[in-house]
Amino acid sequence: MTLRTGIASDYYDFLNQLESALCRKGHAWGLLYAGAGNGSLTDVDGGVGGYRGGAVSVAEAFTVTALDAQRFQVIGALAGDLGVATVGQPFEHERLRFRVNAGSTAFAAGDRFTLNTSPPWTLVRRWGVRNPNFRTGNFASQSALFDNAMDTSGTRAVADLPAIAGIEMIGPASVRAVTMGIGDSSARGAAAFELQRSDDGAVWTPVQAWSGVRWPSARARQTFMVTGNSPAARFWRVVFSAANGATPLECNDLSFQTDVNADFELEDRAQWIVKAPGLDGRQSIFIGAELFEDPARAAYNLNWYGFRSLNPLLSLRTQVNNSGLRQLPLRNGPFAYWLAVNGQRVVIVARIGTVYVSAYLGYATAYEPPSIHEYPLVIGACGSTENGTPDATDANFRGFFDPGRYGLAANYPDNLWRMHCNRYASGANDYGDSETFGKVYPSAMSTSGDRAYLRDNLDGSSPLFPLILGTAQPRHSWGEFDGCAWTTVTGLR
Template identity: 85%
Template sequence: MSLRSGNASDYYDFLNQLETALCSEGHAWGLLYAGAGNGTLIGTDGAAGGYLGGSGSVAEAFTVTALDTQRFQVVGALAGDLGVATVGRPFEHERLRFRINAGSTAFAVGDRFTLNTSPPWTLVRRWGVRNPTFRTGNFTNLSALFDNAMDTWGTRAVADLPATAGIEMIGSAAVRAITMGIGDSGARGAAAFELQRSDDGAAWSPVQAWSGVRWPSARARQTFLVTANSPAARLWRVVFSATNGATPLDCNDLSFHTDVNADFELEDRAQWIVKAPGLDGRQSIFIGAELFEDPARAAYNLNWYGFRSHNPLLSLRTQVNNSGLRHLPLRNGPFAYWLAINGQRVVIVARIGTVYVSAYLGFATAYEPPSIHEYPLIVGACGSAESGTPDTTDANFRSFFDPGRFGLAANYPDNVWRLHCNRYAQGANDYGDTDYAKVYPSAVSTGGDRAYLRDNLDGSSPLFPLILGSSSPRHPWGEFDGCAWTTGFSTASESRIEHDGATWLAFQNAFRISPDNYFALKMD
């Protein structure tokens, strides 16, 4: 699979890096090898599991066959002959990128690697405002323009006009309407104003102007349609130039709409949605995150949702039959991360100080065929509190492979989301949860039995499938893709586990370091 690791300067930078990793190129997966040599196929940067698709990747199978000890022919099922890869040198193509390293035993003619690619993910939505500091203007009491309250308003003396109020979004969107409200006097309501757009906050372009606007009553609101066909932009503002004769200018509401029928406004909390193509390139797997910032709590979160179909008129949290919120607490500072990506899911691990947070987002391996289980989507992270922080220490703050309440939701064949909870917090105590579906063998913990699962007799680390299942109704769901339960005996976070020709990375369950609180992420 496409494995990436790196460092983010903060949680927002991480989102940008995640988007680039998902959407800028295709992804490779399913590496197998047969032959006499014991070399490896790795990423062009030398990272195990770092082989990647490219900007032109599609759903395609590849064979990489040895011509001699140093050269391999690369052939795609659709693309045909892509050329020759030389051992020890990067192979770069818009369909596939990798490097073959020699081992202690030389390759022989006919040795063969096989692998697959899938297309890039698609960015569906990226707009909204990170936090109130990105709502700007020169009104006194500016926040009143964006608080959705009728009894508060911002002001600007007529002598000091023009007044401005606007937003800076995390991405570009077209504004098709604005809504404006006034205070207690129609005479102090805006009579003339102009909508403007900008890509950089320095150069502003006029979009549409209104004049002679009247207000029928105090605290009235009006929506003004934008008939000009202006392109999308990241920054928008309204410039107010006149009142209806009185001073000061009062404005109690300002909203920006990409569609007047939508149930959200562009000045609201930032939303980010992507669509995964599936391993066959023909799926539409929707995953999205809301950005949550609360500096007073040191909360900087990506709050995840999954859903089966995307309605552009609905906010992320009101999409039909969505999974509900699963939060991934990050921070407003540097941290290391790992991403394991293919065409149907991404696994995220981030190291926040000494805490490892993780998320599983996308399809997993269902036990029923697609004709029965059409949409095996999992959204799992660290909990369901949108304001959670990585320094939390209660039983509900856990990793997706051993979820607390309510850290993981899975879509079942009946299209119902069911919560999976192994443990829960009651006061300062940690209890096994008997009320919800489970993830095994992580759930084997209420009597301490999981502690007996330790390293193998030869000192190697075991890898057990992580199995999801429900007892009400009784239904074995399936397994996580590329993830396994392992033991912390003789293993620490970021340790490598070699198993059946593949490399795995071990990670702990949030802040927990007892041997029964680890899982492994497959790098190949």
């Protein structure tokens, strides 16, 4: 499968690197081998696992067959002959990337690797504002324009016009309407203003201007539709050039909208949504994250959701039948991370100081066939509060493979999300959770969430146990995490 390691400069940079890993190239999975040699197939740099798809990967099966001890023929079920891979040298194609490494026993003609690829993930939505510092302008009490309160106003003296208020988003979107409200006097409401866009925050392009605007009463609100189809941009602002006579100019609300029927506005908190294609390339697996920043708490989080279908008029957190929030606390500074990706899920591990945090996002391997379990989506991370931090000591702050309350949600065949919790916090202690019926085994060996007592193999090696999801009410064995296992050494591999 696609394995990626890296260093993120902060949590936002990590999101960018995650998006690149998921969406820019396809992914590989399902490596099998049969033959006399004991070499390996790895990433192009020789790292364990990590063979990858390429920029134009599709759902496709490949055979990599030895011609002799040093050469392998690479055949794609759809692409046909991709050429010959040489042992010890990277094989790089726009559909597939890997390296065959020699072992202590030489390969022989006919030795064969088989593997599969899936297409890249698709970026569906990337907009909104990271934090209030990305809502800019020269109004006095600037924050009042974006606080959704009608009794607070931003002001600027008429003699000091123009007044400017704008946003910088995490990604481009098109503004189709602007809504604004005024304060205590219609005479201090805006009479003329212009909507402008920018790709870099430096060079601005006019989109549409309004003049002769009148306000019927104090604290009125009006929506101004953009008549053209303006290109998407990351930066948007309104430049106010005149009030209705009195000073100062007042504005108590300003919203940028991509659709007036949507339940969100572009100056709201940032949201990011991707769609995984599944291993067969024909699925629509939706996962998304809200960005959460609270510098006072040193909280810089990606808060994850999953849902079965995407309504473009709904925010991430209001999508129908969503999983609810699962929190992955990161930091506003450098940290190391590891990704394991295929066409249906991504596993994230990050090291924040001395703490490892993790998330499992996407399909797991259900025991029922797709005709019975149509959408086996799992969203698991470290907890269910949006403002958690990596230094939390509460026992509910755990990993998806041994979840606390409530770090893991799984979608069942009846299309209901059920929580899974092995342990819960009580004061400074943690106990097996006997109230939450969903569990992950073997880290919980009973329905009460009691811990597993597992030993090494008799030869001292570490066993790998499947991580099994299930619930006692209704009694149902859900399935297993894809590509994850429990071991006596690290707890997760």
